Amino acid sequence: MVGASVTVNGIDAMAPGGSRRAVRRSLLAFGLLLWTPACKSLPDLGPYTEATANVGQGVREAGAAVDAEIGRLATPLTIPLDADETKAEAERTAAYDKARKDLRAQWDQVVAAVDAVTAYSASLEAIYSAGKSGAKSVEKVADAAKSLADKLFGGSAPILTGAASSAVSAIYGEIAKARAAKKLQASMATMGLAVNQMATELDKALATLEALLQPQPLEVALRSRVLERYQLEYKLDLGQRKKVLEAREQAHGRFVQKLSATAPSAPDALAAHEAQLEALEDQVERLDMVLASTEPAYRAYTQEIETIRVRFDQQRRAVAETRKAVAEWARVHAALAEQLETKRPPDIAVLVQLGKQIDAAVESYR
Amino acid sequence: MTIDYDQAETFSDWAKILESLLDDAAQASTAEARGEAAEALVDFMQRSPNWLAKDLDRVAARTVDALTLTAIEVATQKLRLQRLELQRLTKVFEAEAEANQAAARSIRLERVHATLKSTATAVEDLRTLVASLQAGDELGAVANDAVTALTSLRAALASAADKGA
Numbered sequence: 001m002v003g004a005s006v007t008v009n010g011i012d013a014m015a016p017g018g019s020r021r022a023v024r025r026s027l028l029a030f031g032l033l034l035w036t037p038a039c040k041s042l043p044d045l046g047p048y049t050e051a052t053a054n055v056g057q058g059v060r061e062a063g064a065a066v067d068a069e070i071g072r073l074a075t076p077l078t079i080p081l082d083a084d085e086t087k088a089e090a091e092r093t094a095a096y097d098k099a100r101k102d103l104r105a106q107w108d109q110v111v112a113a114v115d116a117v118t119a120y121s122a123s124l125e126a127i128y129s130a131g132k133s134g135a136k137s138v139e140k141v142a143d144a145a146k147s148l149a150d151k152l153f154g155g156s157a158p159i160l161t162g163a164a165s166s167a168v169s170a171i172y173g174e175i176a177k178a179r180a181a182k183k184l185q186a187s188m189a190t191m192g193l194a195v196n197q198m199a200t201e202l203d204k205a206l207a208t209l210e211a212l213l214q215p216q217p218l219e220v221a222l223r224s225r226v227l228e229r230y231q232l233e234y235k236l237d238l239g240q241r242k243k244v245l246e247a248r249e250q251a252h253g254r255f256v257q258k259l260s261a262t263a264p265s266a267p268d269a270l271a272a273h274e275a276q277l278e279a280l281e282d283q284v285e286r287l288d289m290v291l292a293s294t295e296p297a298y299r300a301y302t303q304e305i306e307t308i309r310v311r312f313d314q315q316r317r318a319v320a321e322t323r324k325a326v327a328e329w330a331r332v333h334a335a336l337a338e339q340l341e342t343k344r345p346p347d348i349a350v351l352v353q354l355g356k357q358i359d360a361a362v363e364s365y366r
Numbered sequence: 367m368t369i370d371y372d373q374a375e376t377f378s379d380w381a382k383i384l385e386s387l388l389d390d391a392a393q394a395s396t397a398e399a400r401g402e403a404a405e406a407l408v409d410f411m412q413r414s415p416n417w418l419a420k421d422l423d424r425v426a427a428r429t430v431d432a433l434t435l436t437a438i439e440v441a442t443q444k445l446r447l448q449r450l451e452l453q454r455l456t457k458v459f460e461a462e463a464e465a466n467q468a469a470a471r472s473i474r475l476e477r478v479h480a481t482l483k484s485t486a487t488a489v490e491d492l493r494t495l496v497a498s499l500q501a502g503d504e505l506g507a508v509a510n511d512a513v514t515a516l517t518s519l520r521a522a523l524a525s526a527a528d529k530g531a
Contacts, residue, residue: 070438073431088424092431099438106445113452116459123466130473140475176473183469187462194458201452208444216401217437224408224430231423237416 042181043339045128051329052121058322059114059202062209063107065315069218070100073225079233110205117198117329120191124184131180185340192337199330203323210319219312226304236297244294248287255280369406371413380419384410384426391429397437404433 074096076089212218230236258277264270369387374380387410391403407426414423 073434085424088428092428095431095435099435099442103438103442103445106442106449109449109452109456110445113456113459116456116463119463120459120466123463123470126470127466127473130470133474179469179473183466183473187466187469191459191462194455194462197451198455198459201448201455205445205448205452208441211397212437212441214401216397216404217434220401220404220408221430221434224404224411224427227408227411228423228427231411231416231420234416238412239415239419240417242413243415 042128042131042177043184043336045124045336048329048332048336049121049125051325051332052118054325055202055322055329056114056118058318058325059110059206062206062315062319062322063104063111065318066209066212066218067100067104067107069213069222069315070096070103073218073221074100077229077232079229081232085232107205107209110202113198113202124187127180127183127187131177131184133176181340185337188333188337188340192334195330195333199326202326206319206323206326210316210323213312213315213319215312219308222308223305226301226308230297230301236294236301238298238301241291241294241298244287244290248284248291251280251283251287255284374414377418377422380414380422383414384419384422387426388429391433394433397440400433400437404430407433 074093076093081089227238230238255277258273258280264273369383371383374383387403387406390406391400394400394403407430411423411426416423
């Protein structure tokens with residue numbers, strides 16, 4: 001195909017003003033020769049490009065999310081620790097670092113696979129663009145041919161100009177579309193099986209990461225880590241706080257019970273009743289003070305836990321969406337391949353119009 | 367296992383509870399069982415009074431780490447098993463992408479364009495060289511050959527154009 005187009009461009013540039021009819025015949029023959037019966041319009045690659053981008057972004061982000069969470073677990077505590085705690089801390093940090101490195105090394109292969117998928121998508125786009133800009137390509141070649149002819153023949157270079165040149169560009173524009181459609185069809189048909197296999201592998205890999213992002217194991221390990229830090233810093237004793245809360249509830253319950261009971265009428269019994277109420281009220285107040293003193297730390301702790309929970313929720317949703325995107329990517333690829341596979345008759349109207357353009361071009365050449 | 371935390375008062379009570387949780391963790395052979403064991407250990411850390419069971423909490427925390435590291439190792443192993451197939455598919459996609467890019471370049475007539483441009487440049491260079499040569503220069507012969515080649519090229523192009531016309 002390219003060789004033939006060179007010849008035509010050679011004619012564009014070099015025809016020394018001989019038989020115009022021969023030029024016309026050559027142009028028509030060239031156009032029709034390359035016009036394949038399977039000529040198709042180019043499909044819209046937009047949905048496929050978008051699906052590929054979603055898969056690429058999702059896979060990269062899923063890997064980065066898990067890597068960052070393990071990184072958080074690997075981060076050593078910065079508070080003063082005793083010798084045993086320091087040793088244990090160093091060991092756990094090293095263990096998480098190694099686990100993170102090992103997982104990352106395996107995930108890199110998944111990312112490489114997604115990079116290849118992206119490159120494949122870009123190559124389909126390149127064919128599509130080349131097909132769409134066929135007329136421009138032939139104009140560039142014509143310009144280069146004219147430049148060469150000018151150098152060889154000087155100002156007397158015989159070239160097709162005006163309408164004739166436009167007609168040749170238009171012909172090649174259609175040829176480029178046909179070539180692009182044919183190549184897209186061949187490529188997408190060839191890759192059908194590989195795309196399905198890749199979708200299966202990517203889904204498996206994402207499912208593996210998704211399992212790590214479930215409430216167990218990474219999220220619970222981070223919750224454990226936050227709690228451990230608060231305990232080691234003596235900021236918060238959740239167990240003790242729970243006991244205080246329970247004691248406060250009991251004291252308050254007793255106070256309410258006593259308050260709602262009928263007060264004794266005898267002066268001594270009434271005084272004892274009031275003293276008990278006062279004691280219970282004092283106890284509730286003291287316990288409230290204890291709880292209030294731990295409230296800022298408790299609030300900060302629950303806020304950290306909530307932040308972790310929300311982050312993991314978002315990450316789980318993102319991975320689930322990416323798994324859907326992988327399935328969609330394979331489906332769109334199959335749909336496009338099928339669309340390209342569907343044989344369509346050549347657009348005769350375009351051919352007729354081109355023939356007229358060539359006629360007009362050759363007439364203007366006379 | 368149902369644990370009655372309300373009955374735990376002494377260090378020994380808490381230690382017994384932790385011991386049973388560690389047994390569960392040691393026997394956990396599935397991801398679900400490991401997850402449940404880890405959750406139970408964190409629950410223990412939340413309920414046990416720090417002033418009394420601080421050391422027990424450390425043991426619980428390290429066990430949660432061990433369960434987590436096992437889960438990460440299992441995930442790594444799963445991905446490792448996919449590696450060969452992913453490598454094969456990567457090559458398939460890369461090769462097809464390369465072939466498609468070559469096809470796109472061909473449709474864009476890049477080689478034709480490049481050849482014409484380089485030929486034009488060569489002709490220009492040759493002209494410059496001939497103009498710069500003095501008569502009798504030892505490079506004169508080379509220049510003559512080059513001019514002859516240029517003349518032949520011109521004749522060949524003109525002939526091709528005549529045939530096409």
